[in-house]
Each structure stands twice: as structure tokens, then as C-alpha cells.
Amino acid sequence: MSKKPILHAQNIQKSYIMGAEPVRVLRGTSLEVKEGEFLVITGSSGCGKSTLLHILGALDTPDRGSVEFKGRSLFDLRDSERRLYRNRDVGFVFQFYHLLPELNVLENVMLPHFLQHPWWRWRFHKRKSVKDAEKIVERVGLAHRTRHRPNQLSGGERQRAAIARALITQPSLLLADEPTGNLDESIGTDILGLLAELNSAGQTIVMVTHDTRVASYAHRRVHLGDGVIREATGALGVRSTTSHTSEKVAR
Amino acid sequence: MYKWFLVGRYLHTKLIALLGVAAVMLCVAMVLVVVSVMGGFLDTIRARAKGLHSEIVLDTGSPQGFPFYEEFSKYVSEKLPDVVRATTPAIWTFGIFRVPANTLTKPARVFGIRFDGYSQVNDFKKGLQYERFFPGTTQLGLQGMPVAGVNERGQLQLPAELESANATWRGKESDPSKLAEFENNPFATTAFPRVTADMPGDRVFSSAPGEPFYGEPRLPGAIIGTDLLFYRRMDGNFDRFLARGATVTTTLITLTASGNMSGEPAITVPLRYADDARSGIYEIDSMAVYVDFDMLQNKLAMDPQERVDGSMTRARTTQLLIGLRESVGLDESRVQIAEAWRSFRGTILEPLTRDEEITLAQVEVFSWEDLQRSFILAVEKEKILVTLLFGLISIVAIVLIGCIFYMLVEKKTKDIGILKSLGASSGGVMGMFILYAAAIGVTGAVLGTFGGSLFVWYINDIQDWLATLNPALRVWSPEVYSFDRIPETVKTADVLWVGIFAIVSSMVGSLIPATIAGRVWPVQALRYE
Numbered sequence: 001m002s003k004k005p006i007l008h009a010q011n012i013q014k015s016y017i018m019g020a021e022p023v024r025v026l027r028g029t030s031l032e033v034k035e036g037e038f039l040v041i042t043g044s045s046g047c048g049k050s051t052l053l054h055i056l057g058a059l060d061t062p063d064r065g066s067v068e069f070k071g072r073s074l075f076d077l078r079d080s081e082r083r084l085y086r087n088r089d090v091g092f093v094f095q096f097y098h099l100l101p102e103l104n105v106l107e108n109v110m111l112p113h114f115l116q117h118p119w120w121r122w123r124f125h126k127r128k129s130v131k132d133a134e135k136i137v138e139r140v141g142l143a144h145r146t147r148h149r150p151n152q153l154s155g156g157e158r159q160r161a162a163i164a165r166a167l168i169t170q171p172s173l174l175l176a177d178e179p180t181g182n183l184d185e186s187i188g189t190d191i192l193g194l195l196a197e198l199n200s201a202g203q204t205i206v207m208v209t210h211d212t213r214v215a216s217y218a219h220r221r222v223h224l225g226d227g228v229i230r231e232a233t234g235a236l237g238v239r240s241t242t243s244h245t246s247e248k249v250a251r
Numbered sequence: 252m253y254k255w256f257l258v259g260r261y262l263h264t265k266l267i268a269l270l271g272v273a274a275v276m277l278c279v280a281m282v283l284v285v286v287s288v289m290g291g292f293l294d295t296i297r298a299r300a301k302g303l304h305s306e307i308v309l310d311t312g313s314p315q316g317f318p319f320y321e322e323f324s325k326y327v328s329e330k331l332p333d334v335v336r337a338t339t340p341a342i343w344t345f346g347i348f349r350v351p352a353n354t355l356t357k358p359a360r361v362f363g364i365r366f367d368g369y370s371q372v373n374d375f376k377k378g379l380q381y382e383r384f385f386p387g388t389t390q391l392g393l394q395g396m397p398v399a400g401v402n403e404r405g406q407l408q409l410p411a412e413l414e415s416a417n418a419t420w421r422g423k424e425s426d427p428s429k430l431a432e433f434e435n436n437p438f439a440t441t442a443f444p445r446v447t448a449d450m451p452g453d454r455v456f457s458s459a460p461g462e463p464f465y466g467e468p469r470l471p472g473a474i475i476g477t478d479l480l481f482y483r484r485m486d487g488n489f490d491r492f493l494a495r496g497a498t499v500t501t502t503l504i505t506l507t508a509s510g511n512m513s514g515e516p517a518i519t520v521p522l523r524y525a526d527d528a529r530s531g532i533y534e535i536d537s538m539a540v541y542v543d544f545d546m547l548q549n550k551l552a553m554d555p556q557e558r559v560d561g562s563m564t565r566a567r568t569t570q571l572l573i574g575l576r577e578s579v580g581l582d583e584s585r586v587q588i589a590e591a592w593r594s595f596r597g598t599i600l601e602p603l604t605r606d607e608e609i610t611l612a613q614v615e616v617f618s619w620e621d622l623q624r625s626f627i628l629a630v631e632k633e634k635i636l637v638t639l640l641f642g643l644i645s646i647v648a649i650v651l652i653g654c655i656f657y658m659l660v661e662k663k664t665k666d667i668g669i670l671k672s673l674g675a676s677s678g679g680v681m682g683m684f685i686l687y688a689a690a691i692g693v694t695g696a697v698l699g700t701f702g703g704s705l706f707v708w709y710i711n712d713i714q715d716w717l718a719t720l721n722p723a724l725r726v727w728s729p730e731v732y733s734f735d736r737i738p739e740t741v742k743t744a745d746v747l748w749v750g751i752f753a754i755v756s757s758m759v760g761s762l763i764p765a766t767i768a769g770r771v772w773p774v775q776a777l778r779y780e
Contacts, residue, residue: 059672060774079676087674098669098777102260114253115674165673 006172006204007033007056012065013227014051025051026062027227033173033206038199040215041208043224049208050177052224056206057090057175058082070172087112091166095178097158099150099165106146109133109164116169132168140164140194156187163194167203174198176207180214192217253675254683258690267662268691271655271757275695276702278645279753283703285641286745288710289634291738296630299531300623302374305339305572306581307588308622311613314344315506316553316567318607319599324571326598327591334584336576339368340568342547347502348479348540350493357479360538361501363547366391372574375541378529379474381495384433384454385416389526391472391543395465396496396523399440399458407440409456410463441494457494466496471546472525473499476539480527497524501540505552518550544568565607581618589616645756652688652760660684660768667768668776681769685758688765692757696750704741711736 014026025048033039043049054060056067058074067074069089074082086092099108113129114122137146140160150158159179166174176195180188196217199205207218215221222229262268311317324338342363349356366389370376382389399407408414417437424430439452457466480499481489493499501520505513522542529536548554553567575584596611603611620627660667667680706713714737717724727737 054774057672059777060772083674083676086672092672094777098665098672100257100666100669102257107256111253111670112673114256115670115679119255 003035003037005032006035006037006070007031007206008068009052009056010066010068012052012055012062012067014048014055014060014062024227026055026065028065029224029227029229030065031056031222031229033204035172035204036199036202037220038196038205038218039207040218040221041206041224041229042212042215042221043208043210045210047224048227049210049224053175053177053206053208057092058085059092087115088169089172091169091171091174093159093162093166093174093176093179095181097150097155097162097182099158099161101150104147104149105137105142105153105161105164106130106133108150108161109137109168111165112169133164136164136167137161139167154187155183156190159183159187159191160194163191163198167198172204174203174205176205178209179207180211181209253670254679254686257683258687261687262690262694265659267655267659268687271652271688271691272695272698274648274651274655275692275753275757276699278648278756279696279699279749280703280706282638282641282645282752283700283741283745283749284706284710286634286638286749287703287707287741288738289630289637290742290745291740293627293630293634294740295531295738296623296627299374300627301619302377303530303532303535304341304570304619304622305372306575306619307573307585308617308619309571309573309588309592309614310569310617311610311615313610313613314569315606315610316342316569317610317614318565318567319595319611320568320571321566322599323592323595326595327573327588330591330594331584331587334575334579334587335573337368337371337574339365339372339572340544341369341570341572342544342551342553343569344503344506344547344551346504346540348475349500349502350480351498351500353492355480358538359476359479359501359540361503361547362539362541363544363551364391364541365544369541369572372572375528375530378531379526380477380529381454381526384420385413386420388413388416389472389474391474391525391541391546393469394472394496394523394525395467395469396494396498397456398464398466398496399438399456400461400463401458407438407456407458408463409438410465439491452491453488455491455494457496470498470521470523471543473501473522474526474528474541475499475524476536477527477529478533478537479539480524493524495524495526498522499524501542503547503550505550513552515552520546520550567610581620585616585618585621592616642752645753648753649756649760652691652757653763656684656688656761656764657767659687660764660771663768664771664776667771668773668778671771671773672777677769680771681765684761684765684768688757688761689754692754695757696753699753700746700750704746707739707741710739 009029009031012026012029012031013024015022015024017023029048029052031039031041031052041049041052051060055062058067058077061075066076069085074085077085092098100111103111110129110133113125113132117125134143134146137143140163142157142160142164145153145157145161150161153161159182163174163179174195179195180191183191192214195205195207199219205218207214208224209215212221224230309317309320309323320340324340328335328338344361344363346359346361347356348359364375376382379389397410397413399409402408409417421430421433436452436454438454438456440456440458477489480493481491483489499522501522503518503520505515505518520542522540528539528541530539545554548566548568555563555566557563573588575581592614599611667675670680671677714725714727717726
């Protein structure tokens, strides 16, 4: 791929205090994501995949290291700018969907728009927001479920709603944390198909998973082990960018 | 926008929010009922205390009275024409009241009044029972007992004067329900010559076959405190056993100008029950017998009496009541009238006896507020105290809101994480919970105001209903609380401050949990199980 990098993580280190001992989860992880890329980060449970994804999405902060998004260092930004980054530049898809149970599908999808506008300006944006939400809901195949609440949906439908919510602001980057981890195989395949379809349309996606089979949908797969990106391979023949601590391993 | 949207959604989908609303509602209703009843109690006391005597009262505080009251009435009316509207003397003393027909005997406070003048300086006339339906027929002069006759159609008919007065009332009364009530029960009757009524009702008259007439002998009239004469039934009405015009007696003790017993035997004065009066203050209505001023002055030997040396004593009164013009201030007028009294005393050139000098020196000028100050102040303090106590109890609602929100934040931790992952700020999340508390406060305040107001408006009906179940449930006893009915007015100002207090309290209660919610780290929140 000749496209320019959109996200660049450099020497990310992160520890957690568990009991008396600090546990070093990330030990200098570096990663580069290019525009339009579908990158899969694999690794065993507890290896730090989700932590890395949270740091890339500015939901968490690293102990050391930096993340640059389109040339701007995320952790040098002010809080308000980081909130804008979470709201507009990235979309999150979680393993457990994380939809608000009191809202229906359409309202859940519109939630990022609710967050963008104060109530006194909402009436100017409402029509467009509803239109956008309906469009994206239709795109993920939930047009017939817009008025249903999450508890009235199947697991796959919930995940589709979560993907629609992540896409409503047309983010540059979609971060997916085990999006199929809670679904059975056939529905998981559907969701992966949807993500692949989105990627084909130009959506940059970074997905973490412990399921190596999922990697076949991606342009590129990297493996996180012992706190570092240990291997990288271009599934579609695209070489990845790795950190100085990463070890290039042929697939 | 998300704050308003989510608050609206949480408010009607979360049972816990309804509990918060219920807590605020109950507190608001409770405080509103207390404030309204106590405030109404205070207002009623003030209004009745004001209407009881007159705006300004000259009094020595002792029953032997003071002289020169007629001269001062003229003096002050001429000196302060823009302040003084009307003056009238009144005598009060103690006596024994008795209804010979059934031997009812009670201690009484006997007031000697000039009916027309007294009615001009206070609200006395408004509280008369028969005067309302037969205007102009209540008086304290000599009178016979009105006895209803039977006309050619077999209907009871009162003497022409009473029929005519009643026709006047019916012509002027604008409330159709009161007219209908009267038409359905014009008066209950009692068979002459028996005095007690067979059919107690609102308006009790004796009746006899033939033409209506006035029974002899003609006796001085007396207006009797309703609670002195009659018992109240559980339905709130009085058991009127005595016919209008029936004979009652008052036994009086005479005092000299120095306050000594005069040496004359106690006098028992037969009187005609002309009407009964309710000021609404039980202490007054259960003790008062109003008779003609001149008659009482004479019986008490307070009119001019010949001394042993042939000279005459001066007429005395125990009070001089002064009604003020509407535009003048009470305290300012009291000062002016007190000054007028001092200057008036300087104009008295006639030689005075020692007793007269002492009693004149003892005359003080009071406003109605001065006279009732201790009572009004006590009720004011009571109101503040009770409101404070219930306000303190309402702090429980703040703690409760705090607990509810703490639980809510715990329960909604994941939602907080979701919102933050989508770009919500800490302040925004905190604001959302405070807004949520405000919404609970507003909803609770509105419902509490509605419920509390309804309760206050129907508080007497509720009490009457409870009393029909069990008389012991009648919590508001007229003997204890002065008034026969519980005040039932809700003031807008009370509603506003109680409502604002409730909303602010809810918000204060949510502050700590809202701060905790604002500080939730999105990653921790998303991992929260």
C-alpha cells in the first residue's frame, strides 16, 4: 500500500498494579497504521491487545511512549481536543457492544451526534443526524430494527448497531476490540464480512482479536506477545511497519 | 444535548428515579402542609386578632375603668380627623352566665358595647348568626321573644319585622347555594313555651299556633359567644338547642373606682338571647357575653353615681376602641393617639380624685398588634420552629437522593464509560447527573406541591371523615387550637420557596455521586462488571 500513515504509535509502555506487583503489559510497542488499511492485532488473552487499542483510541494513557494521529501527538493534546478525537476521528466497536439499554437502535447510533451539539443547537442538526443514522443503520442491515432496544436484538444485531454508532461520525479510524468474541461463528463471520466491506469502501480499521482465523479478512496482521509486537505479516502481501523492538517473522 | 436526552429517558425508565421523585414529593408535600397550616394559623390569628377589638385600644388593664372617655373621643376625633375614623367605649367584666331552661351555667367575660359603634371598629357584626339571615334585627336594647305563628297555608311565619329582614337578605344574597340552603331549612322551631328545641338546626325559633308575635316580657338583648352557648357536633355544626329570644341570665359583681367590691350584692340580669357571635377565636367565643354598654355601665355602677357628699362620680369605661382610617399606618397612629391622650390629660382642669388620677395615669394606648403580641409572637416562633424541624427531616431526602445517585452511578458506570469513549467530558457527565437530580427535584416538587396543596385544601374534610371513623382521630380540636377549622390556604410564595428548596436539595444530594461519575476513567468504566 502506498497510502500515507494515519496513526503512529511509538514505544508504548504500560503497567498495571495487580496486588503488590506491577505487571508490565506493554513493553515498548510500536505500530503504524496506514490510511485504508485493515490491520489485525492478534495475541493471547491478557497480552495487552485491548490496552493497546484503548491507548490508540485515547481512552487510556501510556506510561511512556507516544501516539500520533495524522501527525498530532494524542497525549500532548488538551482534554477537550482528545474528547474531539474520540468523538470524531475514531469509532469504537467493543466486544460487548456497549449500547445504552434505555435507547433504541437509532438513538444509540445518534449518540455521538448528541454529544457534539448542545441542546439549544440540536434542532438545527436533528434532521441531518436522523438522516445520517438511518442511512448508516440501513448500511449495516438494521433498517428494520431502528426502534428496537438493545435487549430486543440478537448478539449480531447489537454488534451491527455498535458498528453503525462507530461510523456515524465518519471517523478516519475504526477501532474494533474483539468484535466477534461474543458471537457464534456464523454471526461472527457476518460481522467480519461487514467490516471487510467497510474497509473495501475505504474505512481504516484496526481490530484486535485472539482468533487467528479472523486475520484472513485483514490486509495485515501483527502479533502482540510479551508486551511487544512480535511478528508482523502482510496477509495481502503488504509489509507492516514494526518497531525497533519488534521482530519480523515470516508468516 | 445528550444530558437532556438521557435524563429524560432515565427519568421514566428507572424505578430508582421514581423512588427519588417519591422521596422529594413526600418531603415537599410534608413541608408545604406544615408551612401552609402554620402560616394559615398565624394569618388567621392576625386577622382575627385585628378584627377582635379595633386597631387602637385605650385600656387600663383593670375592670374598674377610667373616666373622661367621652371627652377624649371627641378630642381625638377633632384633633386627628385624618387618622381616627370611629371611636366607641367598651366595658369588660367577669360574670356568671346561665340558661335557666336547662341550668347551663358557665363563667363568662361580659362585654358592654354600643352595638352600632362596636360594629364600626371591628369585624364583630360579620360573626353574628341571625344578623346574617335577618339583617338589622340584632340589637341589644329591650326586646321580646320572637315566636313563629302559622299562616292560612299552614306554614310557619315569623313576625313581620323578621320576615321583611329575611326578604331583604334573600334579595341581596348572590350565592344561590346559600339561598337554596335557607329555602330548604328556613328555621328549626321549638314549641312554645318550651325553650329547648325539638329540632335543633341553624336557625331556631319558638313557634305557637296563630299569628306570629313577640313574647313578653321585654328584656335587654344579649349576644352570646357561640361556643359558650352551644356544643359543636362531629360534623362541625353547632347543636342549637336554644330558641332565639330565649331568656338567659348574667350575674355581675360591681367594683368601685378603686377596684374594691362595692358592697352591693351580686346582680343577676335577665337577658334575651338576641344572637350569637363567633370571632373564630375559641378563647373569646367560649367566654363572651355582649350586652348594651349603658345597661352594663349602670349595673356595674360605672355611670355617674352620687357620692355621700352629694357630688357625682364620673362615668367610666374599661376600654376606648378607636378605628383608624384605611390609609394610615398602625404604629404611627398609635404614637399620635398616645400623644393626643397625653395632651388631652393636660386639658383636664377639673379636680380629680386620687383614684381617678391613678386610673388615668394607668391608661395606655395599644395597637391591636400590641395587645396580641405575645400570642402572635408565640405562634410565629412555633411556625419557624415547626418549619425548621420539618426542614431538617427533609434533609433525609438529600441523603436519600445521595444514596440513590450513588447506586445509580454504580449501576451506570458502564454507560459513563460508553459516553466518555464517545467524547463526553467529565464535567458533562457530572452535569448530566446533577441535571438528573434537578429533574427528579422538579418532578418531585411539582407532584409534592400538587399533593400537598390538595391535602391542605381538603384537610378539614379529611379530618371530618377521620372523625366519623373514630372521634379520637379529630386531631384539630377547637378547644386546643383556638379555631374550629384548620387553615387551608396555600400561598404561592410558600410553594415557590419550598419547591426551589427541594430542587436545590436534590442537586446538592447528587453532588458527591455526580463528582464520582465525572471522575470515572473510561477504560475502568468499560471493564466494570
